[in-house]
Amino acid sequence: MPGNLIDTPAHRFAPGADALARALAADLPADVVRPDAPVTAISRRTAGGLEVRTPSSVLCAEDVVVAVPPALALARIDFGSQMSPGLARLARTTPVWMGTVAKVVARYPAPFWRDAGLAGAAVSRTGPLRELHDMSGPGGRPAALFGFAPAQAVGPDFEQAVTAQLTRLFGPAAAQPETLHIQNWSGEPWTAPPTVHHLTDYFLFGHPLYRQPALEGGLHWAATETATQYAGHIEGALAAAERAVTAALTTKETNPCSR
Ligand SMILES: Cc1cc2nc3c(=O)[nH]c(=O)nc-3n(C[C@H](O)[C@H](O)[C@H](O)COP(=O)(O)OP(=O)(O)OC[C@H]3O[C@@H](n4cnc5c(N)ncnc54)[C@H](O)[C@@H]3O)c2cc1C
Incomplete structure (x- = not known):
């Protein structure tokens, strides 16, 4: 959004970053991958x-x-x-x-923070998420915020701490995401070594x-x-x-x- 100093100009793979690998693989002969x-x-x-x-x-x-x-x-x-x-x-x-981070995606019915004039981006030290961005699709559908947390912060109270932090940053509407996806990259055996x-x-x-x-x-x-x-x-x-x-x-x- 205008005036948002955190999100520098960048491009997003609308269908997901794996679209790049899939497109490259599609040009290769069968059985090569x-x-x-x-x-x-x-x-x-x-x-x-x-x-x-x-x-x-x-x-x-x-x-x-x-x-x-x-x-x-x-x-x-x-x-x-x-x-x-x-x-x-x-x-x-x-x-x-990024081998030591967990990525958290909170999905909502609508990008309510935009209505409040908020960019959906933040740098925070008052909860598990350190860096947050608006991850909504084109036209705000689906509506989502995402954040990175240190993988070691993922534990029994993690989800509660995440929604509390989102609520502090973006208001009461952030308290109840439709879904909360947590991907701990440090535990992925084909991404990170022990x-x-x-x-x-x-x-x-x-x-x-x-x-x-x-x-x-x-x-x-x-x-x-x-x-x-x-x-x-x-x-x-x-x-x-x-x-x-x-x-x-x-x-x-x-x-x-x-x-
Ligand atoms: C949460 C997160 C957010 C990120 N955000 C961004 C971003 O916004 N912008 C950006 O530019 N980059 C981002 N990155 C980084 C980006 O994903 C990496 O730079 C990129 O994927 C690196 O590509 P690569 O080909 O070097 O390795 P990888 O993508 O890690 O690919 C390595 C491949 O090797 C495979 N493999 C592992 N072991 C073996 C084996 N023994 N034999 C055969 N195959 C094996 C794995 O399965 C994997 O497919 C992010 C990364 C993470 C984790």
């Missing part, structure tokens, strides 16, 4: 190329792009002893952006080691945490992916998997 095949191990083959293991298959690849938060990759994927100790230490200690609450050095984002192919070449990092600009954001993930693909396309080894 395998969502139920988590990678469990990556190693360099003596004959050349990299071996990628999943619970149900073993693949050989000239290049592998790891588009997984580095700390999560180290927790879930066995790189054996081939990864340099410096890179392994860096990856294990790089934070996962160590996520101990990873705090955000200066490791975009570290130069992430720009060097690993495992003697062929292993490229493309997670948003490895980007030099906009690390943590979708824009950072896209930039890191462009860097990784450019590096992969200039790899010299040809068809090592035929050997």
